Amino acid sequence: MSDPAAQPDPASRASHAPALSPRTVVVTAGRPPHEPDQPLNTPLTPASTYVAGGDVEYGRYGNPTWSAFETALGELEGGRALAFSSGLAAVSTVLGLVGHGAKVVAPRHAYSGTIMQLADLESRGRIAATLVDVTDPAAIAEACQDAALLWLESPTNPALEVVDLAAVVAAGHAAGVHVVVDNTFATPLRQQPLSVGADIVVHSATKFIAGHSDVLLGALVVSDPQLLDELKKRRDLEGAVPGTFETWLALRGLRTLAVRLDRAEANAQVLVERLREHAEVGEVRYPGFGAIVSFVPTRGPLAADLLCRSTTLWVHATSLGGVESTFERRRRWKSEAATIPEALVRASVGIEDVEDLWADLDTALNGLASA
Ligand SMILES: *Cc1c(COP(=O)(O)O)cnc(C)c1O
Numbered sequence: 191m192s193d194p195a196a197q198p199d200p201a202s203r204a205s206h207a208p209a210l211s212p213r214t215v216v217v218t219a220g221r222p223p224h225e226p227d228q229p230l231n232t233p234l235t236p237a238s239t240y241v242a243g244g245d246v247e248y249g250r251y252g253n254p255t256w257s258a259f260e261t262a263l264g265e266l267e268g269g270r271a272l273a274f275s276s277g278l279a280a281v282s283t284v285l286g287l288v289g290h291g292a293k294v295v296a297p298r299h300a301y302s303g304t305i306m307q308l309a310d311l312e313s314r315g316r317i318a319a320t321l322v323d324v325t326d327p328a329a330i331a332e333a334c335q336d337a338a339l340l341w342l343e344s345p346t347n348p349a350l351e352v353v354d355l356a357a358v359v360a361a362g363h364a365a366g367v368h369v370v371v372d373n374t375f376a377t378p379l380r381q382q383p384l385s386v387g388a389d390i391v392v393h394s395a396t397k398f399i400a401g402h403s404d405v406l407l408g409a410l411v412v413s414d415p416q417l418l419d420e421l422k423k424r425r426d427l428e429g430a431v432p433g434t435f436e437t438w439l440a441l442r443g444l445r446t447l448a449v450r451l452d453r454a455e456a457n458a459q460v461l462v463e464r465l466r467e468h469a470e471v472g473e474v475r476y477p478g479f480g481a482i483v484s485f486v487p488t489r490g491p492l493a494a495d496l497l498c499r500s501t502t503l504w505v506h507a508t509s510l511g512g513v514e515s516t517f518e519r520r521r522r523w524k525s526e527a528a529t530i531p532e533a534l535v536r537a538s539v540g541i542e543d544v545e546d547l548w549a550d551l552d553t554a555l556n557g558l559a560s561a
Pocket of ligand 1: 276277278279301303304343347372374375393394395396397406407408
């Protein structure tokens with residue numbers, strides 16, 4: 191028998207004890223109760239159906255492994271989370287809420303997949319999309335006047351512009367729009383959009399949350415219970431549900447998010463200082479936090495492509511947020527915004543030793559001079 195005094199029920203602890211640090215929550219949230227012989231981690235439960243008469247019934251409606259991941263992410267963001275099969279499945283679910291012909295305002299430098307979904311919906315007459323410069327709050331407020339939804343991303347991918355979230359969310363609400371924030375780059379450890387009034391937080395959990403370049407997963411987080419029900423209903427209906435193994439892996443990855451991010455961010459800060467001094471590098475963009483750095487090699491796009499093929503540690507790969515350092519020239523993708531510099535390299539800084547990372551990058555950059 192467990193001693194109730196020694197094992198306080200987590201719900202009562204949550205209501206009486208001082209709020210735990212996010213660095214603790216990331217480790218502790220969504221665990222089975224502290225009772226004898228309970229596993230410390232929620233096990234994988236592969237199940238397409240359940241014995242009738244309960245709350246779940248069928249595998250498309252819920253799974254205990256998803257729930258553990260959702261509980262943990264929800265606690266970190268200060269809301270309730272729903273996992274989806276990918277980040278773009280989560281994006282699509284939100285855009286599905288927009289009424290026929292309604293206007294969506296979004297950053298011109300939002301994630302290219304989000305921009306492509308908006309363009310696709312617009313081309314079929316489903317919505318009207320207006321792309322804005324997120325560093326211009328007056329332009330955003332103006333665009334919101336006749337809109338239904340304001341989509342934000344901060345920092346933006348890959349321009350790394352930072353939005354004054356509290357101010358822009360307030361301006362959006364004043365204009366009567368719902369505000370969505372893609373929080374993939376910042377993670378809940380650097381920014382919690384619900385706390386400044388955002389209605390929906392979007393994640394590509396594929397990136398920092400899972401953190402090991404082995405999972406595709408998305409999530410939405412909201413605080414309004416009615417909105418949660420509506421989004422859950424759409425997931426039930428449309429079927430963009432997460433894989434059980436994917437949520438298990440992502441929760442395992444999430445446990446180390448705080449240490450991974452601290453280390454990757456410290457590495458990024460050292461690299462940014464050195465890149466700013468490097469003769470082969472022009473513009474360096476870094477929002478001051480996080481592990482993504484964008485920089486522009488002075489010799490142009492061909493030199494940027496060569497750079498991405500010349501390193502030994504840095505991996506030439508798309509995506510970001512893994513423990514390993516990766517980079518790519520973003521405009522190699524036709525879908526990337528034409529306002530992103532042709533030679534811009536987006537680097538996702540990992541947790542390797544920073545001196546090894548710099549030596550590899552510095553050697554490859556210096557090689558551009560003689561190429
Ligand atoms: C990768 C990414 C997405 C899409 O997520 P997937 O898991 O690849 O579908 C959405 N937003 C941002 C900011 C991203 O970086």
